[in-house]
Amino acid sequence: GAVVSQHPSWVICKSGTSVKIECRSLDFQATTMFWYRQFPKQSLMLMATSNEGSKATYEQGVEKDKFLINHASLTLSTLTVTSAHPEDSSFYICSARGGTTNTEAFFGQGTRLTVV
Amino acid sequence: RKEVEQDPGPFNVPEGATVAFNCTYSNSASQSFFWYRQDCRKEPKLLMSVYSSGNEDGRFTAQLNRASQYISLLIRDSKLSDSATYLCVVPRGGSQGNLIFGKGTKLSVKP
Numbered sequence: 001g002a003v004v005s006q007h008p009s010w011v012i013c014k015s016g017t018s019v020k021i022e023c024r025s026l027d028f029q030a031t032t033m034f035w036y037r038q039f040p041k042q043s044l045m046l047m048a049t050s051n052e053g054s055k056a057t058y059e060q061g062v063e064k065d066k067f068l069i070n071h072a073s074l075t076l077s078t079l080t081v082t083s084a085h086p087e088d089s090s091f092y093i094c095s096a097r098g099g100t101t102n103t104e105a106f107f108g109q110g111t112r113l114t115v116v
Numbered sequence: 117r118k119e120v121e122q123d124p125g126p127f128n129v130p131e132g133a134t135v136a137f138n139c140t141y142s143n144s145a146s147q148s149f150f151w152y153r154q155d156c157r158k159e160p161k162l163l164m165s166v167y168s169s170g171n172e173d174g175r176f177t178a179q180l181n182r183a184s185q186y187i188s189l190l191i192r193d194s195k196l197s198d199s200a201t202y203l204c205v206v207p208r209g210g211s212q213g214n215l216i217f218g219k220g221t222k223l224s225v226k227p
Binding site: 006034036042043044046049091093095097104105106107108109110112 | 150157158159160161162165203214215216217218219220
């Protein structure tokens, strides 16, 4: 199946710093990429959806100035957590789909962010 | 009705048992549905897609009931390796087709 690579797989950062997470589709062109966040023992929560070359659409309650999303090419999307705080510590997962709305999405391996 | 709703479980079953999960959704216009499997601290992986009335793959059967707006996942002859959280996924609708995940149903298969 299609491969989506997410990097880094884990990161520890100091409170107040910014962290960038990359999501790459390795063998297909991802017209749409999704970013999710998952807290322990909770479900995946959609944060934002991005289409290549356009601004991301954020879910209600997600601060667009804090979670910067860039989808500059059909194979790369980045999520930058700015001025991270301990409450931002979570599992961040990207997914990508290359076709129509009826196609499944493929997931990156996830990034475990710990803010200390 | 919530966009996607699942029974969180946990379902504790012995090896060899048959177990079924249900999922209800609110968007009557949704055309495709997915079941994903997520192991602890891992990313979700696609288990099955459902586009029409149902789909079968080995021990796994997914069924769709559009009138009642629910999909189900049936696992026959449960294996220890089936222990995981099963996520029901429904496109929200619209041109972007955001995938919305249910909270997941946890399955634990015991020897």
